[in-house]
Amino acid sequence: MKFGVVIFPGSNCDHDMIYVLRDIFNQEVVELWHKDTDLQNADAIMLPGGFSYGDYLRSGAIARYSPIMEKVIAFANNGGFVFGVCNGFQILCEAGLLPGALLHNNNQKFICKNIYIRPESSKTALTKTLNTDRALKIPVAHGEGRYFADKETLVNMRQNDQILFRYCNEKGEISNNTNPNGSVENIAGVCNENKNVFGMMPHPERAADKELGNEDGKHIFESILASIQ
Amino acid sequence: MKFIAEIDVMPLKALLDPQGKAVTMSMHNIGFKEVGNVRIGKHITLEIEAESKDKASAQVEEACKKILTNPIMEGYEIKIQEA
Numbered sequence: 309m310k311f312g313v314v315i316f317p318g319s320n321c322d323h324d325m326i327y328v329l330r331d332i333f334n335q336e337v338v339e340l341w342h343k344d345t346d347l348q349n350a351d352a353i354m355l356p357g358g359f360s361y362g363d364y365l366r367s368g369a370i371a372r373y374s375p376i377m378e379k380v381i382a383f384a385n386n387g388g389f390v391f392g393v394c395n396g397f398q399i400l401c402e403a404g405l406l407p408g409a410l411l412h413n414n415n416q417k418f419i420c421k422n423i424y425i426r427p428e429s430s431k432t433a434l435t436k437t438l439n440t441d442r443a444l445k446i447p448v449a450h451g452e453g454r455y456f457a458d459k460e461t462l463v464n465m466r467q468n469d470q471i472l473f474r475y476c477n478e479k480g481e482i483s484n485n486t487n488p489n490g491s492v493e494n495i496a497g498v499c500n501e502n503k504n505v506f507g508m509m510p511h512p513e514r515a516a517d518k519e520l521g522n523e524d525g526k527h528i529f530e531s532i533l534a535s536i537q
Numbered sequence: 538m539k540f541i542a543e544i545d546v547m548p549l550k551a552l553l554d555p556q557g558k559a560v561t562m563s564m565h566n567i568g569f570k571e572v573g574n575v576r577i578g579k580h581i582t583l584e585i586e587a588e589s590k591d592k593a594s595a596q597v598e599e600a601c602k603k604i605l606t607n608p609i610m611e612g613y614e615i616k617i618q619e620a
Contacts, residue, residue, distance in 0.1 A: 366607055373604065402607065409609040411548075416555040456552065456610065490553065 309537055310336040312350030314380065314396075316371045317342065321357035321393065324513045329354070332516055333529055342374040352389040352536060353380050355396025357449070357511055367410060367452045368398035377403060389433065389536050390505045394450055397497070397507030405505045406498055407465060408457030410450075414490025418451040422522070423488050425473040425496045425510055426480045432499050433535035434506045434528060435472055443480040444473075444524040446510035448488060453509040455491035455498070465498065472497035473508060539620035540585050540593040546606050546613045547578035581605060584620060593617055 311329050315322045322339070329335045338348045342360075347353065360371035371377065377399070384390045384405050392400040400406040413419060424443040427435040438444070457465065465471055474494040476482045487494045489509075497508030512525030548554045557576040564572045583600075587593035594617050606613045 365605070369604060369607070401609075409607055411552065411610055412555050414553055414555050416559050458609075490555075 309533065310338065310349065310351050311354055312338050312340045312347050312352070313354045313356060314340045314376055315342065315356070316358065316360035316374060316395075316399075318360045318362055319356050319358035319395070321395075321511060321513060324511070325354050325356045325393070328513045328516045328525075328529060332526070333533060335533075340376055342371065342376050344376050345379055347376075347379050347383055352391070352532070353383060355380075355390070355392035355399055356513075357394030357396060360395055360399065363395075363452070366398075366402065367395060368400075368402040371395075371399045372402040381405060384500075384505050387502065387504050389532075391434070391532065392507040393511055393513060394448075394453075394509055397509055398452065400505060400507045406500055406507045407461050407470070408455055408498065410452050410509070411454040411456050412452050413450070413454050413488075418449075419453070419488050420447070420449040421488075422447050423510060424476050424478055424480070424486070425508075426476040426482065427473055428471045429469045431469045432472060432503050432506070434497070434499065434508075434531055436535045437531040438527055441480060443476050443478055444527060445478075445515065445522055446512055446525055447514050447522075448510045449514075450489070450509055453489045453491065455495040455509070457492060462493065464501075468501055470499050470501065470503075471495055472499055472506065473510070538587060538589070538593075540587060540590060540617050541620045542581075542583050542585060542593065542597045543616045544581040544583075544597070544601060544605060544613055545578060546581065546611050547576060549610060549612055552610060578611070590617060590619070
């Protein structure tokens with residue numbers, strides 16, 4: 309597998325993503341600068357977390373129009389695997405590749421802590437090998453992570469298994485108390501209708517190394533590798 | 538001709554505006570008890586060259602849809618005048 313990790317000015321989780329793919333999972337990784345217009349034959353595109361273009365205007369609004377994104381959008385529309393984490397998720401929503409939008413957290417705070425998420429179904433590349441009964445401990449670090457989509461969109465997403473993860477407690481129980489940012493229906497991650505574009509606010513790449521004391525994020529990468537290799 | 542556009546971007550009424558909520562509470566705390574439902578948006582100004590006011594309006598409208606606002610979370614109003 310050859311992964312392309314896109315680097316925008318203001319990306320700050322790009323090297324976490326590259327490290328996990330290259331050093332933990334022994335995958336080939338190419339770094340794609342935002343001004344590039346060539347995906348270098350990558351099999352999968354990863355949009356990392358950070359604060360692309362300083363989060364000016366809206367998170368992801370400017371990055372979405374960077375030169376590389378034109379190619380990423382064409383790649384996605386052609387069925388290519390694209391995965392955005394945190395700011396990457398925001399960029400994919402702004403680009404219209406994923407439904408919904410990410411608003412300021414309802415408590416107006418930047419939240420940086422470990423939370424739990426539960427896979428909603430095993431019918432997507434990102435969740436294929438995950439146990440839907442087990443909560444994963446994954447860190448979040450965002451100020452604008454309140455997922456929102458209108459009711460009609462949510463109905464379609466539910467019917468089409470597009471909801472990937474919901475915020476829950478350690479036991480996998482989902483309630484308002486386990487919702488860190490006010491996301492509608494506790495949604496932490498979604499995919500597009502064709503199930504080739506994925507986004508999630510929590511950072512699996514920050515929880516995929518033994519040295520960090522938490523390897524729950526590894527399961528998500530394992531699912532990706534099992535699905536698209 | 539040069540025109541100046543002023544664009545007010547507001548969070549959609551149906552959505553919680555946490556910033557506005559925090560300011561409402563703070564205003565109550567310092568004595569502005571009569572105030573309620575503060576909502577905070579953005580004010581954007583820009584200059585634009587166009588043959589006519591209608592053409593300038595059309596371009597600004599397109600810019601609002603394409604980049605300046607996100608219709609999932611925001612609404613907007615445009616005012617245009619000759620510079």
